[in-house]
Amino acid sequence: MSAGQLHPGQYPIDDDLVRRLIAGQFPQWAGLAVARFPSGGTVNAMYRLGDCMVVRLPLIEGGAGDVASEREWLPRLAPLLPTSVPEVLGAGKPAEGYPWPWSVYGWLAGRNPEPDSLAEPGPLAKDLAGFVVAMRSVDLPGAPRAHRGGPVAALDVETRAAIAELRRIPQEDVDCDAAIAVWEDALRAPGWDGPPVWLHGDLMPGNLLVDGDRLASVIDFGCTGVGDPACDLFPAWNLLPPGAREVFREALDVDDATWIRGRGRTLSQALIALPYYRRTNPSMAKNARHVIRAVLGER
Structure with a gap:
């Protein structure tokens, strides 16, 4: 890949x-x-458009389907949720050599939270739980399958491959044996039967x-759909x-099995992201390291 990719x-x-x-087009x-x-x-490039809008364009073909999903579901989900979500203001089409659909959204003010800089994280934890409860309470027909909504075992090959790769990157200092133990706990946990x-x-x-x-707001609903509640x-x-x-x-009110699956899923995502993004996306790599420390620090 070239620089910046x-x-x-x-x-x-x-x-x-x-x-x-x-x-x-507009x-x-x-x-x-x-x-x-x-x-x-x-997956997307973001461009401010004036003071009140943002343009979101997929960087890769795999992100193009998220555009259609958001256009369909965001207007239907928005009135059912306790926080603001993106409002689609314009549906862009492929043009000028750019090959995929893209969208214009209303700008949502706020900042991304940093894990180590929350002054009072308890209220935010309750806010996040309220959002997750509201999502779980949605009853809209024709729901798609969530991008990460399937069984934990579906992630096994990719997760073990990532752990093997991290063993070859000693400077990341990941306790790979502990990571495997947490992952295998998740595989053994009962699956979601509801x-x-x-x-x-x-x-x-x-x-x-x-x-x-x-x-204040939750953005990027490209992975939304139905599945195992552990994913949120x-x-x-x-x-x-x-x-x-x-x-x-x-x-x-999470049961033990769902909590163990959720911990394993979160760790899996971080283990896969770290070797992939460690040289190209400092933000993703930093959060992956944080997750690995947080999960393995519980053992």
Whole structure:
């Protein structure tokens, strides 16, 4: 991959392309300023459009399906959720050589929370639990299968491959034997035997916006759908310290098996992300290291 690329096959997006796309399809916004918005996201490029909008364009073909999913489900989910979510203002089409659909959203103010800088994490834990409960309570027909909603065992090959790769990167100092033990705990845990529930599916700090230390908005619903409720326990380890982690768990009334699956899923995501992004996406690599420390620190 060339410098600055996160993935093979990534499409080169710049300010000029975004201006041309806007001018050609949304001429009413053609005079607004366009500026790349720094983001730790891995699938989309984000550009501010004026003061009140943001343009989101997939970087790779695999992200194109998320665009259609968000256009269909965000308007239906928004009135059912306790926090703000992105509002689609414009549905862009392939043009100017750019091959995939893209969208314009209303801008949502706030900052991404940092795991080690939360002054009062308890209220945020309750806010996050309230969002997850609201998602689980959604009853909309025709729900898609969530991107991460299947059985834990589906991640086994990729997770073990990542652990093997991390053994070859001693500078990351990952206790790979401990990681395998946690992962095998998750594999042994009973699977979800209830009906599939609605999930956000990607509750990473980069997809949360806070005002102070309170949850203001949740963004990036490209992975949304129904599946195992363990998939929305990610914040317990990728954001919350131990005390607030327990607040989160108690607010959700999570049983032991679901908690163990959630811990394993969160660790799996971090183990896979760290070797992949360690040289290309500092934000993702930093959070992956945090997750690994948080999970293995519980043993």
